[in-house]
Amino acid sequence: GAVVSQHPSWVICKSGTSVKIECRSLDFQATTMFWYRQFPKQSLMLMATSNEGSKATYEQGVEKDKFLINHASLTLSTLTVTSAHPEDSSFYICSARRGHSEAFFGQGTRLTVV
Amino acid sequence: DAKTTQPPSMDCAEGRAANLPCNHSTISGNEYVYWYRQIHSQGPQYIIHGLKNNETNEMASLIITEDRKSSTLILPHATLRDTAVYYCIVRVGPNTPLVFGKGTRLSVIA
Numbered sequence: 001g002a003v004v005s006q007h008p009s010w011v012i013c014k015s016g017t018s019v020k021i022e023c024r025s026l027d028f029q030a031t032t033m034f035w036y037r038q039f040p041k042q043s044l045m046l047m048a049t050s051n052e053g054s055k056a057t058y059e060q061g062v063e064k065d066k067f068l069i070n071h072a073s074l075t076l077s078t079l080t081v082t083s084a085h086p087e088d089s090s091f092y093i094c095s096a097r098r099g100h101s102e103a104f105f106g107q108g109t110r111l112t113v114v
Numbered sequence: 115d116a117k118t119t120q121p122p123s124m125d126c127a128e129g130r131a132a133n134l135p136c137n138h139s140t141i142s143g144n145e146y147v148y149w150y151r152q153i154h155s156q157g158p159q160y161i162i163h164g165l166k167n168n169e170t171n172e173m174a175s176l177i178i179t180e181d182r183k184s185s186t187l188i189l190p191h192a193t194l195r196d197t198a199v200y201y202c203i204v205r206v207g208p209n210t211p212l213v214f215g216k217g218t219r220l221s222v223i224a
Contacts (some may be wrong), residue, residue, distance in 0.1 A: 034211060043201075044158065044214040093157045095192075095212075102208050105157030 006106035023094030029074035030096035132189040136202030
């Protein structure tokens, strides 16, 4: 299957700082990328959908000014958590899709805000 | 909200078949049944999907009842590496986002 890579795998940051997470499709061009968040012992929750060259579409309840998503190229999308707080600590996962094909998931990024 | 119901957990002996049930009684005629799994602290992995016919691939088999209100994912010879949370998802197709429910935590026991 196709390969989607996230970086970093884990990050610890101080409260009030911003953190950027990268999601790359390594062997295909991703027209659409999805960002999910997963709290401990809970299921994945879709945060936003982004299409290359367009603004991301955020799910209800997700603050677009706090979770900045950029999908500037067909192989890279970034999620920036701005002014992070301890409650933002979570497992962030991206998935990427080429055209109408199935989506493939990255390995996830564990964010801890202290 | 997820449109499927799955048991919260199941155990399976290593080497035996694991049969994971899923109820989707409100499924629409144009909705597919997808299965994903998530091994601890990793991203989800696609397993299989189907519309109304039974499907088989190198990972698993998917059995969908004739009325399409339920399905079963079968891992024919479970190994310890199959221990994961398995998600059953109904959706129109790859253009719609995946909505994850709580899934079934499968524990394969030696």
